[in-house]
Ligand SMILES: Nc1ncnc2c1ncn2[C@@H]1O[C@H](COP(=O)(O)O)[C@@H](O)[C@H]1OP(=O)(O)O
Ligand SMILES: [Mg+2]
Ligand SMILES: [Mg+2]
């Protein structure tokens with residue numbers, strides 16, 4: 001069955017399993033207790049742990065083992081070799097093959113880029129350990145986003161610390177969302193935003209949404225993957241009117257949210273591109289909305305001066 005499936009179906013089926021194995025690696029590093037934290041940012045704070053390094057090694061080795069010429073772009077430049085190679089695949093994904101439209105079924109390996117965030121929410125991991133606040137670990141996700149000709153077409157969000165055994169939320173364009181039942185409405189419009197990268201432009205954008213009755217309350221949580229899960233669970237929107245978030249943070253969440261009828265763009269409503277030679281930063285910020293609110297209402301309510309501070313940069317990386 002695996003060999004007869006289309007390339008995209010096989011890649012998603014593999015990636016679901018690989019994300020779960022990466023989640024296991026993260027948990028093992030946490031249990032062992034030595035995170036070996038490195039700060040990647042001169043003059044700032046951008047932590048990387050042994051879990052980020054091992055999880056990325058496993059994801060890239062596992063996918064490259066099956067798909068030799070696949071273009072994969074991962075967050076981490078430094079990785080740590082580990083023995084886990086995942087060659088399994090999800091039967092649930094294979095069973096979806098007949099739902100794919102012919103364009104998706106004809107996707108070729110050479111037109112695909114896989115965007116990997118081996119551990120989204122690293123700051124929350126560091127804080128969880130420092131403050132012995134293990135509840136923060138719920139905000140950790142493994143993100144594998146699949147882009148075809150620059151557009152996010154499939155995504156996997158694995159949440160290792162959800163309940164006892166974690167959960168994997170995944171989607172292929174036009175084929176619904178799996179692993180979660182998205183909320184269809186909510187009486188209250190909760191807007192989620194950054195916990196660790198607040199700035200004046202982020203606060204001003206949130207204030208503008210409050211004034212237009214598009215945000216009844218604001219919740220500050222970590223991770224791009226986790227914030228999109230919150231939107232699927234009943235929050236109205238995820239707003240990050242600042243640069244700093246990268247393509248590997250948004251590719252998988254965008255594919256998953258859009259398959260649920262929501263939207264993820266930059267704060268000016270422009271689609272985000274995921275070509276292999278694209279700049280890595282989402283310079284236009286991030287705006288994600290649930291299926292039950294109007295994305296354009298949120299775009300239109302963010303003031304132009306904030307949008308002008310966050311242009312889409314056309315230059316390549
Ligand atoms: N200024 C930044 N520098 C590095 N990574 C960032 C920055 N802002 C956001 N990110 C990444 O985007 C995610 C969502 O941001 P936030 O939690 O602030 O809303 C973070 O978990 C982090 O991913 P990661 O944890 O994979 O490094
Ligand atoms: Mg990081
Ligand atoms: Mg990230």
Ligand SMILES: [Mg+2]
Nearest residue numbers: 075117119120
């Ligand atoms: Mg990361």
